[in-house]
Amino acid sequence: MTDMRRTVLWVVFTMSLFLLWDGWNKHNGKPSFFNPAAPRPAASAPADPGAVGGVPAPSATAPAQPGAVPGAAAAPASSAKVTLTTDLLAATFDSQGGNLVRLELLQQKDQNDPGKNVVLFDRSPQRSYFAQSGLIGPGALPNHLTVMNVVPGETTLKDGAGSVSVSFESPELSGVKLRKTYTLKRGEYTIDVAHEVVNNGTAAASPQLYVQLVRDGNPPPGESSFYSTFTGPAVYTDVAKFQKVEFKHIEKGDADFQKQADNGWIAMVQHYFASAWLLPQGPREFRTAKVSDNLYSVAMVLPAKSVAPGATEKFEARLFAGPQEEKKLEALAPGLELVKDYGWFTILAKPLFWLLDKLHGVIGNWGWAIVALVVLLKVAFYWLNASAYRSMAKMKAINPRVMELRERLKDKPQQMQQEMMRIYREEKVNPIGGCLPIMVQIPFFIALYWVLLSSVEMRNAPWIGWVTDLSVKDPYFILPLVMTASTLLQTWLNPTPPDPVQAKMMWIMPLVFSVMFFFFPAGLVLYWVTNNLLSIAQQWFINKRLGVS
Known part of the structure; x- marks a missing residue:
């Protein structure tokens, strides 16, 4: 039951991100993934596209009616x-x-x-x-x-x-x-x-x-x-x-x-x-x-x-x-x-951009400023992350016992649930303890996503070597490949669900969403890569301290 709850949380979170992305597309007049819109025709311009406008031409007898074209358009003369x-x-x-x-x-x-x-x-x-x-x-x-x-x-x-x-x-x-x-x-x-x-x-x-x-x-x-x-x-x-x-x-x-x-x-x-x-x-x-x-x-x-x-x-x-x-x-x-549209997260995005701009003033490179900002966020949320990773490490440590229990009592679901709850109490493990601290941080990282997506300062801004423009995709896809590898490593460090279908989903979902990052601006991918690597380091350190391999 608790394993299922954990998987449902991940599925809900993943689907929420996808639906948020799809809803944002629809909100901005873009095609929906579920109902793509037909391509819009190009603007149909009159003989002289400059001779149009939405402001009406009031007269002494008639009030203004929005959308009317001024009457002075009768016979456009040549212009310079x-x-x-x-x-x-x-x-x-x-x-x-x-x-x-x-x-x-x-x-x-x-x-x-x-x-x-x-x-x-x-x-x-x-x-x-x-x-x-x-x-x-x-x-x-x-x-x-x-x-x-x-x-x-x-x-x-x-x-x-x-x-x-x-x-x-x-x-x-x-x-x-x-x-x-x-x-x-x-x-x-x-x-x-x-x-x-x-x-x-x-x-x-x-x-x-x-x-x-x-x-x-x-x-x-x-x-x-x-x-x-x-x-x-x-x-x-x-x-x-x-x-x-x-x-x-x-x-x-x-x-x-x-x-x-x-x-x-x-x-x-x-x-x-x-x-x-x-x-x-x-x-x-x-x-x-x-x-x-x-x-x-x-x-x-x-x-x-x-x-x-x-x-x-x-x-x-x-x-x-x-x-x-x-x-x-x-x-x-x-x-x-x-x-400069930050969407729903303006209240968080504005101070994040302020901090990013200050870091750039000190470092002089927008790429390294992004890395420094993610490091500061990870430091700020260190104890929340530590709590989450500690919970996941404990779950991974008792996972063999849970899997053996599920196999032994698979025909007795009620007894199986009671025994699992007993193990969790004895080991002081909260099955959803690894999810809640992470959920608290999600708004901050989504806000940072919009900061990096919206900031014109990223245009033509180089980072290192092959990344000469943080606002366009990585030309050699090196950052997306590193991100995919780091996401899979993170998945491996997490406890594996006992259910084979759930276990496969844990590996498939990161791969599916990693594909999108091959086409995202390099600055966005750099931010996710940095976050992944720091998360992996913290999770590995906690696993090591608790003796979890």
């Missing part, structure tokens, strides 16, 4: 492109709307093609992802579809200069002109965006500024099928905190998030990278929309601002687009670091 280059960014803007339509991250290598840089924003047949802004209000106003004039100026950050800017000026619509200026700064992934509204009319104007991010619903190129991270819009407010919005809910029209607040931001999140519009404190409205087939938007709209005839009003905004470097995100806006 201009690219600004800094030490970190190559940003391409389109004069139609003055939109940011392509963003190359010059210090981030594409892991699918190391000869290229990461392209975050893009407007191509394969990708649709861009940032837009404009005005809405009574009558026709300059918006993200309006063809603007480019103000000539420098396009490359000069040596010794701190910033480079580009401005776009709209034609006059309903007596209103919009001047939009982007300023890129040295060493920053944040772009300052100034919107100057000039009222040349004879009556006061009441425009509303909107900013939005538009993206197709496809996962990032090269995303692994063995693990998944969230891809999609996010909304943050001080009250509701970080709210992920799945593309499928926008598709159905039932996306649930706080619609109005006096603060907050919007973002598009994907593995390792994010973009976000950041506005000063003040009332705002949050909106999402399905723009077209497999194309979605998330937007913020500010309240109408009265601009007197002959006056100019300025709306300030910032656009972040870059890697999810936690410390830098924390400094930009409250809660922005949450785009």
Whole structure:
């Protein structure tokens, strides 16, 4: 009975991990193992993919209806492109709307093609992802579809200069002109965006500024099928905190998030990278929309601002687009670091990353920092582990007696159970004593799993020799092979269940789950290998002290 209980615990634990992984896939819009989803078609872009957006075009007589396309789209004219280059960014803007339509991250290598840089924003047949802004209000106003004039100026950050800017000026619509200026700064992934509204009319104007991010619903190129991270819009407010919005809910029209607040931001999140519009404190409205087939938007709209005839009003905004470097995100806006998605274990993952970052500051190598962090965790949980391994060692020591008893009394199950319980009492053995201490530690190691999976700092970070990038799989599968061998050695050190079927399961399950690690990032596998080796050393030491072979 107790052997069966122990086996059931292991099976439940293993299946829980598998179901957790499968459920996480489904939660993030990935195919389920039990019900794989059909591949999603590529984003269907119109003739000009830049000429779309989810923000409506209010008029003097009709209220805004989410999802409507601004009426200024009637006849798109030809537009010009201009690219600004800094030490970190190559940003391409389109004069139609003055939109940011392509963003190359010059210090981030594409892991699918190391000869290229990461392209975050893009407007191509394969990708649709861009940032837009404009005005809405009574009558026709300059918006993200309006063809603007480019103000000539420098396009490359000069040596010794701190910033480079580009401005776009709209034609006059309903007596209103919009001047939009982007300023890129040295060493920053944040772009300052100034919107100057000039009222040349004879009556006061009441425009509303909107900013939005538009993206197709496809996962990032090269995303692994063995693990998944969230891809999609996010909304943050001080009250509701970080709210992920799945593309499928926008598709159905039932996306649930706080619609109005006096603060907050919007973002598009994907593995390792994010973009976000950041506005000063003040009332705002949050909106999402399905723009077209497999194309979605998330937007913020500010309240109408009265601009007197002959006056100019300025709306300030910032656009972040870059890697999810936690410390830098924390400094930009409250809660922005949450785009680095730790899932359910954020409360544990954040302090673990803090400690990992401190260790890296001392050691200077992310691989050895991972090893050091696992060592510290094993030290912290030493007495819990010692209790578990001591219990397992005692179980292994009395295992021959238990097996002999089961064979001798196999036709008398009641007597067999009584005799087994007597042996456990005499030897002071708790059959489940080896499981409970381990279960207590599981949340910490799952949290560390998400830290290593989510941290952009692992990209292109070498460890030793053949491991030149901790965020991709081991090219020679050395770490996964070591992990498989260490897992099997751990299984051998544990007491063998008397039941032959249960005994086989103990060997099969580690092999099955080890296969997944052949495709996991090397940093994750390094963490498991280190944990396994330290566990084996501690278990062997305790077995030796108790005279268990």
